Amino acid sequence: MSTLILRGRAFDGKSQHPDAVVKIDTINGIILDFGERGSVEVPRDAKKLRLDRDATILPGLVDAHVHFMSSTGHGPNDWAAVPDTLAVLRGAGELRKLLQAGFTSVRELGSKGGPHLAQAVSEGSIEGPDVVSCGRALAQTGGDDDPPGFPLRLAQELASYSYFCDGPWECRRAVRMVDRDGARVVKFYASGAFSRGAKVRSNFTDEETKAIVDESRRLGLKVAAHAYGEEAMERAVRCGVDSIEHGLGLTSSLASEMGKRGTYYVPTLHIYRNPVYKNRDNELVKKHLSEDMQIAREKGVKVVMGSDTIGDRTIPHGRNYEEIVEEARFLGNREALIAATSRAAECLGLENAGMLASGFRADLVVVRGDPSKNTRALAPENIVHVIKRGRLL
Ligand SMILES: [Zn+2]
Secondary structure, eight states: OOEEEEEEEEEOSSSEEEEEEEEEETTTTEEEEEEETTTSOOOTTOEEEOOOTTEEEEEOEEEEEEOOOOOSSOSHHHHHHSOHHHHHHHHHHHHHHHHHTTEEEEEEOSOTTHHHHHHHHHTTSSOSOEEEEOSSEEEOTTSTTSOTTSOHHHIIIIIOSEEEOOSHHHHHHHHHHHHHHTOSEEEEESBOOSBTBSSOOBOSOHHHHHHHHHHHHHTTOEEEEEEESHHHHHHHHHTTOSEEEEEETOOHHHHHHHHHHTOEEEOOTGGGGSTTOTTTTOHHHHHIIIIIHHHHHHTTOEEOOOOOBOOSSSSOTTOTTHHHHHHHHHHOHHHHHHHTTHHHHHHHTOTTOSSOSTTSBOOEEEEESOTTTOGGGGSGGGEEEEEETTEEO
16 A cells, blocks of 8 residues: 655645644545544655645535536637537646646536546546536527527537427436436526526426426436526425526525525626626626625525636636635635535535545645635645645646
8 A cells, every 4th residue: 555644734625724634545546544643643654745834735626517618719609619529629628727726526517528528537538627527408498508599400409508308208308318428417407597688587397397306316316407596496496406506596585495405506606707708787697796695605505616617718727716715705715615625525426525534535635825714825826736536646
């Protein structure tokens, strides 16, 4: 067995330790032990990684909402025009950047070739964070992921990242299709996103939503609902989805219900501040960047870090940590760090991940500075080491 020791300040995925030791089995890629200095037995022949006094050890970061759109421009026309092969090759480059930025797991919610990127990482063909992919999303005909202006056939085949499905049986079949494609999570559009005007419409009926959730459960897949507006969120939560993505228009009663059920909330705040984003002045967006997050915090909703980084040339991967900074403004630094480590791993359904603890995956990041004091310590320029499955990169 080969043992690697890291010693220093640590955030273990839930709390801060001023002087801790992490003991890693680099062959099997697991953490053998974690604890305060003195409590962890250090073998004499163990390799030690020297860290600066100002460094902090954390579990590898997790981004629960990303895309690999891989186009040079931004928007459905550009995304549609990228050939699949080029999209996947560019996606591989983006994955490498994510790993260098300290991300060891991501959840991909709509891209070309998502399950293949996931497979290429897991078999070691390319370097990147582990990818939990949705394959394609599920969308109703004429709904949010049916871009206006394309003939239906072209919209389905080229422009959208979804299987269009209408009625409970088509919805069940679409879930079976993404499962067949290699998805590990089901994403569906419970609402629009201003793509058809400033007013948000909810998508899918009760019976369709129940069918999506029920079929996903039968196949052992989690369900993520893209949801804007109270109606869409209420239906998705009541029908039992695992996570609400974006979640614009959160209300107190909805937040209470989510708190009770343990529904995850992935608010993707940072994307709404991007200059490329067209609807920055929408009232729902403005409320999202203020009140929604206050409600989520007050009601104890399980907020998870998801940057919604698009992965095209206008919004490339690498600075996904900005979402953590954004969330910290509302939740405080510690909660924002939990949202990007242990809780995000839980949301993705990753086993033994997101914590510095015995038996957990040896996915770690070492940064310069103390993110519990300033989350900007997680910026790529402050990343000192990334360890994935026990291997130092
Ligand atoms: Zn997204």
